[in-house]
Amino acid sequence: MKFNQFIDRQDSLKRLRNALLRTTxxxxxxxxxxxxGxxxxxxxxxxxxxxxFLSDQTNEANQRALFAKAIAYSIPRFDKVVYPDWETLLLELNDRLSERITVCLDEFPYMVKSCASLPSVIQKLLNGKTLKYDLIICGSSQQLMQGYVLDKREPLxxxxxxxxxxxxxxxxYIGQALNVNTIAAVEEYSIWGGIPRYWELRADYPDMDTAIRELALDTKGILAEEPQRLLRDDLRDTIQTSTILSIIGNGVNRITEIASRAGKEATQISEPLSKLRELGYIRREIPFGESEKKSKKGIYRINDNMLxxxxxxxxxxxxxLELRRIDTVMHLINAQFTQHVGDCWEHLCRQYISGNEIDGIVYNIASRWWGKIFPEGNKEGTMIELDVVAESFDKKHILIGECKWTNKEDAQRLARTLSEKAAHLPFIKDGQEVHLVLFLKQEPEHQESIRYFLPEDIIETI
Incomplete structure (x- = not known):
């Protein structure tokens, strides 16, 4: 289903429109x-x-012929000539124009794959400053597109x-797109993430379960091979990266453990982990208060909800699934779905707190914390995890939060447990005021016991 209304992207749209209004x-x-999108x-x-012009993966001559046909819709008979190279074609287009237009080359990396000199041709035309048209290049390969314009060695x-x-x-925006309430929006987002095409595909089905079955679990579904397509866009060794993602996705998060499961040394997977981070497919989390560069406690999480x-x-x-046992897998999904959504909910709550003003206090980047606390009489210490920890910019306040994606929680009980943990945390500085909060799926019992946030508070602000 194609959405009738253009969703989000207003900042990008404004930048493009303002650029096209410039005099040159x-x-x-x-x-x-x-x-x-x-x-x-x-x-x-x-x-x-x-x-x-949407490029394909055919050879250079065929791409020029197809591009000439696309131009012929605006300039009649432009495709009646065979153009020997890209420079001739682009200059002829320039000469035939009587007014300024916009030319878009979509999936530009496919064009460069068939003609490695194309960026140099475009460089020559741009440096000549004689073009009468705005030129947009676009592509899905993040690594290649960054290389073309951000690498000092490249012509562009x-x-x-x-x-x-x-x-x-x-x-x-997902609630608006799928016409669902805030609780359902979080659950849908935990599957489809922020990818608008996935939202359109989901909207073709009456409910979430049916969409999961038809799009992802059915081996003929549109998204059944989606991870492999994504990885092929940017990575040569898709086997190793897919292996790493599979290991992380099943709860193995430390680099030494990931390497062991992959049958590699930790040094051998550092580069693929780095590339996956650059692409935004995984993230590295460290405990609150530790240095990003120096911490040895870092763990890796998949950063893309669909992946x-x-x-x-x-x-x-x-x-x-190849045996068509879709019901069996769907049963496994339903049994663990609350935990899956809970992980997504935690990440959304940390995003909400980061840089936001809560009760008049502006907080820095929120993160998790895990480690030992030592209550009185406990020399061995107790290992705990905190879902949300953030310090205010003035360092006078610290927020400690717990996230729950379950029904009918008791706020009084949760507040008591959180308070007991907070009393022994090693990173709280003298004089800092501690603020305890809960992030819950629904209104809790004894809600007067502690400050809490619900999905409608969170998702409208992120």
């Missing part, structure tokens, strides 16, 4: 992962006179007037 033709770069964004600014380095990397759409769902629930059961 612009060179614009847009990139982001597959299905993130690049083409939809571009089509919002394209007019009938403009030229949009430093020439772009705007570089826009599209991030996932925030959770606040997390896939590697947690689908990848381990591919053999069963």
């Amino acid at each position: 033709p612009q060179f614009l770069v847009i990139y982001g992962r597959r299905r993130i 690049k083409s939809t964004l571009i089509k919002e600014i394209m007019q009938d006179k403009d030229v949009y 380095y430093g020439l772009a007037d705007e570089i826009i990397k599209l991030p996932p759409i925030p959770v606040s 997390q769902f896939y590697y947690r629930f689908i990848a381990p059961h591919r053999s069963i």
Whole structure:
């Protein structure tokens, strides 16, 4: 289902429109992962006179012929000539124009794959400053697109007037897109993440369970092979990266343990872990108060909700799904779904606190904390985990929160347990005021016991 209303992306849309209003033709770069909404964004600014070309993986001559056909919709008979190279074609387009237009080359990496000299051709035309058209290049390969414009060794380095990397759409928009309440929005977001095309696919089905079955569990479903497609866009060794994601998705988070499961030394997986982080597919978490560079307690989590769902629930059961045992896997998903959503809920709550003003106090980046506390008489110590910890920018306050994605929690009991933990935390400084909060799925019992937040408080602000 294509949504009738353009969702989010107003900042990116404004940047593009403002660029196209400048007095001289612009060179614009847009990139982001597959299905993130690049083409939809571009089509919002394209007019009938403009030229949009979606490249494929055919050879150079065929791509030039197809591009010429796309131009022929705006310039009649432009495709009646065979163009020997890209420079000739792009200059002929320039000469035939009587007014300024926008030309978009979508999936630009495919074009470069068939003609490695194309960036140099474009560099020559841009440096000549004689182009009569705005040029947009766009692509799904994040690594390649970054390389073309951000690598000093590349011809197009430093020439772009705007570089826009599209991030996932925030959770606040999924309720509007799927017409669901805030609780259902969090649950849907835990599966589809902030990828608008996934939302459109989900909207074709009457409920979430049916969408999961048809799109992801059915081996012929549109998203059944989605992780492999994503990885192929940016990585050569998809076997190793898929193995790492599978290991992390099943709860193995420390680098030494990940390496052991993969049959590698820790040093051998450092580079693929780094690439996955650059692409936004995983994140490294460290306990609150520790140095990002120096901490040896870092753990890795999948940072993309669809990938997390896939590697947690689908990848381990591919053999069963090939036998059409969809009900069996769906039963396993339902049994663990609350925990899966709970992990997503924790991450959303930390995002909500980070940089936000809560009761007049502005907090820095929120994170988790895990370690030992030593209550009186307990020399061995007790290992605990805290879901949300954040210090105020003035360092006078510290917020400690617990997240629950279950029904009918007792706020009084949770407040008492959280208070007992907070009394022995090693990182609280003298004079700091401690603020205890809960992040809950529903209104709790004894709600007067502690400050708490519900999904409607969280997702509208992120």
